[in-house]
Amino acid sequence: MTELRHRSAVSPLRRPVAGRWAGSRGVRGTQRLPLIDEVVRAHAPDEPMHCLRPAVLAAAARSFVGAFPGDVLYAVKCNPEPTVLRALHAGGVRHFDCASPAEIRLVRQLFADAEIHYMHPVKARSAVRSAWFDHGVRDFSLDSAEELEKIVAETDGAPGLGLFVRLVPPKAETLYDLSGKFGATPAAAVELLRRARQVADRVGICFHVGSQCMEPDAYARAIRLADAVAEEAGVAVDVLDVGGGFPVSYPDITPPPLSAFMDAIADAFAATRLAAGGCRLWAEPGRALVAPGVSLVVQVQHRRGDMLFVNDGVYGSLSDAGAPGFRFPARLIRLDRSAVPEQAPFGFFGPTCDSADRMAGPFLLPADAGEGDWIELGQLGAYGSSLRTAFNGFDQARLVEVRDRPLLETPGYDLVAVAA
Numbered sequence: 001m002t003e004l005r006h007r008s009a010v011s012p013l014r015r016p017v018a019g020r021w022a023g024s025r026g027v028r029g030t031q032r033l034p035l036i037d038e039v040v041r042a043h044a045p046d047e048p049m050h051c052l053r054p055a056v057l058a059a060a061a062r063s064f065v066g067a068f069p070g071d072v073l074y075a076v077k078c079n080p081e082p083t084v085l086r087a088l089h090a091g092g093v094r095h096f097d098c099a100s101p102a103e104i105r106l107v108r109q110l111f112a113d114a115e116i117h118y119m120h121p122v123k124a125r126s127a128v129r130s131a132w133f134d135h136g137v138r139d140f141s142l143d144s145a146e147e148l149e150k151i152v153a154e155t156d157g158a159p160g161l162g163l164f165v166r167l168v169p170p171k172a173e174t175l176y177d178l179s180g181k182f183g184a185t186p187a188a189a190v191e192l193l194r195r196a197r198q199v200a201d202r203v204g205i206c207f208h209v210g211s212q213c214m215e216p217d218a219y220a221r222a223i224r225l226a227d228a229v230a231e232e233a234g235v236a237v238d239v240l241d242v243g244g245g246f247p248v249s250y251p252d253i254t255p256p257p258l259s260a261f262m263d264a265i266a267d268a269f270a271a272t273r274l275a276a277g278g279c280r281l282w283a284e285p286g287r288a289l290v291a292p293g294v295s296l297v298v299q300v301q302h303r304r305g306d307m308l309f310v311n312d313g314v315y316g317s318l319s320d321a322g323a324p325g326f327r328f329p330a331r332l333i334r335l336d337r338s339a340v341p342e343q344a345p346f347g348f349f350g351p352t353c354d355s356a357d358r359m360a361g362p363f364l365l366p367a368d369a370g371e372g373d374w375i376e377l378g379q380l381g382a383y384g385s386s387l388r389t390a391f392n393g394f395d396q397a398r399l400v401e402v403r404d405r406p407l408l409e410t411p412g413y414d415l416v417a418v419a420a
């Protein structure tokens with residue numbers, strides 16, 4: 001029989017820039033890391049360059065872990081780069097929300113003692129078995145009776161099982177609504193909780209209000225719904241997982257401070273019967289922990305009017321700048337002469353031949369930006385490199401650790417104090 005070989009669609013981001021800045025120093029060695037402009041000067045990179053700020057990643061984790069009244073699980077899908085995971089670990093993250101066998105293997109390889117939670121509501125049977133028997137995963141999410149029975153069967157009905165019923169939360173003001181695919185209705189969740197309680201040692205309710213949620217009260221509404229569902233089910237619930245969705249700043253978007261989200265969650269939770277029954281809180285942030293910790297440096301290959309052809313695009317790390325219309329903070333890097341002071345709005349074309357490889361922005365840059373210039377795009381630690389494809393052969397990228405400050409601050413996160 002022909003052997004089925006695994007082939008990764010995308011070259012991993014493991015190609016560091018050459019020379020003395022190549023290796024990972026961990027968070028403690030951050031002061032010796034270079035600035036982005038020094039790396040550009042030394043290497044003149046003509047491939048996209050991912051600039052990781054380990055100290056900023058660790059500081060974001062520290063801010064969130066310090067503020068959240070419960071356990072913090074990092075949503076690995078958001079950015080699975082090992083340097084990123086190590087920095088978050090250094091910032092106090094010990095729990096990981098994984099959604100695939102590859103994510104589970106990666107986290108287990110990096111942190112033998114990490115608590116891994118398999119929070120994808122639809123899983124392959126082999127993935128459930130391997131998570132349970134090979135990697136010590138005990139918690140699984142689900143939103144259907146079929147998935148619940150699948151998990152029970154594939155873990156051989158063994159003791160120690162944790163089952164998390166994913167609930168569709170009330171609508172909220174978010175950039176990404178995540179309720180279209182996963183989540184049980186309140187009525188279905190009631191039945192699932194009752195069944196889960198019969199077979200699991202730990203029972204939880206989880207939800208996701210949507211990514212980049214600008215509304216602290218969205219969490220409060222979802223917590224009240226979860227409480228009502230648990231009451232209707234008439235079973236004890238051990239964990240309430242309020243998911244991800246915590247926002248960061250983008251140009252012209254400043255979210256409410258982290259404390260507004262934490263207060264809304266803590267106040268709403270304190271008023272529930274769940275809390276009175278000893279239930280514990282979890283959160284699964286992705287974007288909020290990693291967005292400010294990574295910038296992407298692209299190079300301009302051509303200018304046509306107010307459109308710049310750059311070497312990364314919507315099939316690479318700038319997926320969110322395409323159809324979702326995200327704008328990222330932009331900074332021109334030009335080494336041989338200064339740029340004009342006037343700023344102008346630009347759009348970008350990515351490197352592939354598809355005319356959909358277009359980013360409207362607008363990205364504000366010096367009006368004379370053109371071929372040969374580099375552009376640092378900030379806030380790209382979340383859903384940047386993790387969404388890259390190999391389309392059209394443009395999958396090469398460089399990786400470097402730097403000590404620059406993030407281009408934007410998000411209220412409530414103490415990131416600048418630790419940066420350069």
Ligand SMILES: Cc1ncc(COP(=O)(O)O)c(C=O)c1O
Binds near residue numbers: 178212243244286288
């Ligand atoms: C189950 C789950 N948890 C957490 C997250 C992280 O969300 P965010 O990056 O908005 O914090 C996601 C994102 O898709 C998710 O699907």
